[in-house]
Amino acid sequence: MLKPISLLFILVLCCSGYLLLILLPNFRFKISKSAGYHTFLQSIIAGISVFILASIVYFLSGFILRSLNITFSISDLILNEILQLTVSNSTKTISDICVISFLMDVFLYLTLTVMQRKNSQYLYESTLKNFADSPENPEFTDLFFRSARLGLPILFTLSDRKVFIGYISTLKFGDYNDIEIIPMYSGFRDKDTLKIELVTPYLDVLDELRDETIEDDVFCVSMPLREIIHAHLYDFSYQDDFKRREDEYQNGLKYSSTS
Structure with a gap:
């Protein structure tokens, strides 16, 4: 039976990956047209990418905080202090990375919103181009x-x-x-x-x-x-130009060589 932390991990991977894909114009229409396990697999793959980046952020921020003699864990605050649960260090680590993954999606959303307001025409054209070029x-x-x-x-x-x-x-x-x-x-x-x-x-x-x-x-x-x-x-x-050339060809003019 899956543990709650495992379910949380899978849920975060799916949600963060799906949010990432629908935020990016290059993938928005592909993910919106997918269904079932295709959506699940694409979301998981994107979620793993977000989770890896969040892990790097977690360990870098942990190194900086330790060098400043500061200890902080959002999971420890919520799970141990507020909810009075006893969780292992590995569970707190995974939970912290999950929180960072969510915050990264929020940051991406806010960044794209600001960019859209400043350069809405570019994002609009980019969205249309990606949709128009989709083979589906x-x-x-x-x-x-x-x-x-x-x-x-x-x-x-x-x-x-x-x-x-x-x-x-x-x-x-x-x-x-x-x-x-x-x-x-x-x-x-x-x-x-x-x-x-x-x-x-x-x-x-x-x-x-x-x-x-x-x-x-x-x-x-x-x-x-x-x-x-x-x-x-x-x-x-160009209508008159084509009409003139058609009339000339009908009167015996030979077509130009394409070689």
């Missing part, structure tokens, strides 16, 4: 974040050849099955040539209604991810 995200997630970062719309081609050009309305975190976009144009791809034929100019309508109290979300279009067969950024500033 649904398809097209990286493209959605790249669109938001560059300020460019996305051209979506659906399984029924329907085409939408627009911006993502909301960047979702975690698992999701559909997205919402604010369309600029919609149309379809020709059945034979697959050329894009734009039909509905949402952008023109939005410009006409700009002075009215109508929110852009009224025109949001929801699309299941499973229906998207192709998507890429679409920069209107």
Whole structure:
């Protein structure tokens, strides 16, 4: 049967490790998507790292206190003096290190909070980047974040050849099955040539209604991810250049060599 100090040790390892992982942007989304023994193992591994650092802090602080002829133990104060329990020196040592582990997590939390207030944009971008780069995200997630970062719309081609050009309305975190976009144009791809034929100019309508109290979300279009067969950024500033080159190639101009 496990002793109370052993249970305390395991509990502290799990809690301190889990807190460390959810505080760090690089690991926050990985740990939030894990479940069961995966979460337990990741928390234990991170907790062991915290415990090792806390042990180093404990022995260094003990050496400094002894050199100053000062004796202090938070576990001795709580367990022996307040609770009137009789515990061994090893138990007090482990308990002290557990307390230091908890305090280190608190210190990390306060440090990140101060950093976020001073440089919130950096932490925000770092969090978005780590989430966008996660291989466990649904398809097209990286493209959605790249669109938001560059300020460019996305051209979506659906399984029924329907085409939408627009911006993502909301960047979702975690698992999701559909997205919402604010369309600029919609149309379809020709059945034979697959050329894009734009039909509905949402952008023109939005410009006409700009002075009215109508929110852009009224025109949001929801699309299941499973229906998207192709998507890429679409920069209107190069649209005429591509159109001109396409016309030239259709008139007999040969493609440039890539070798």
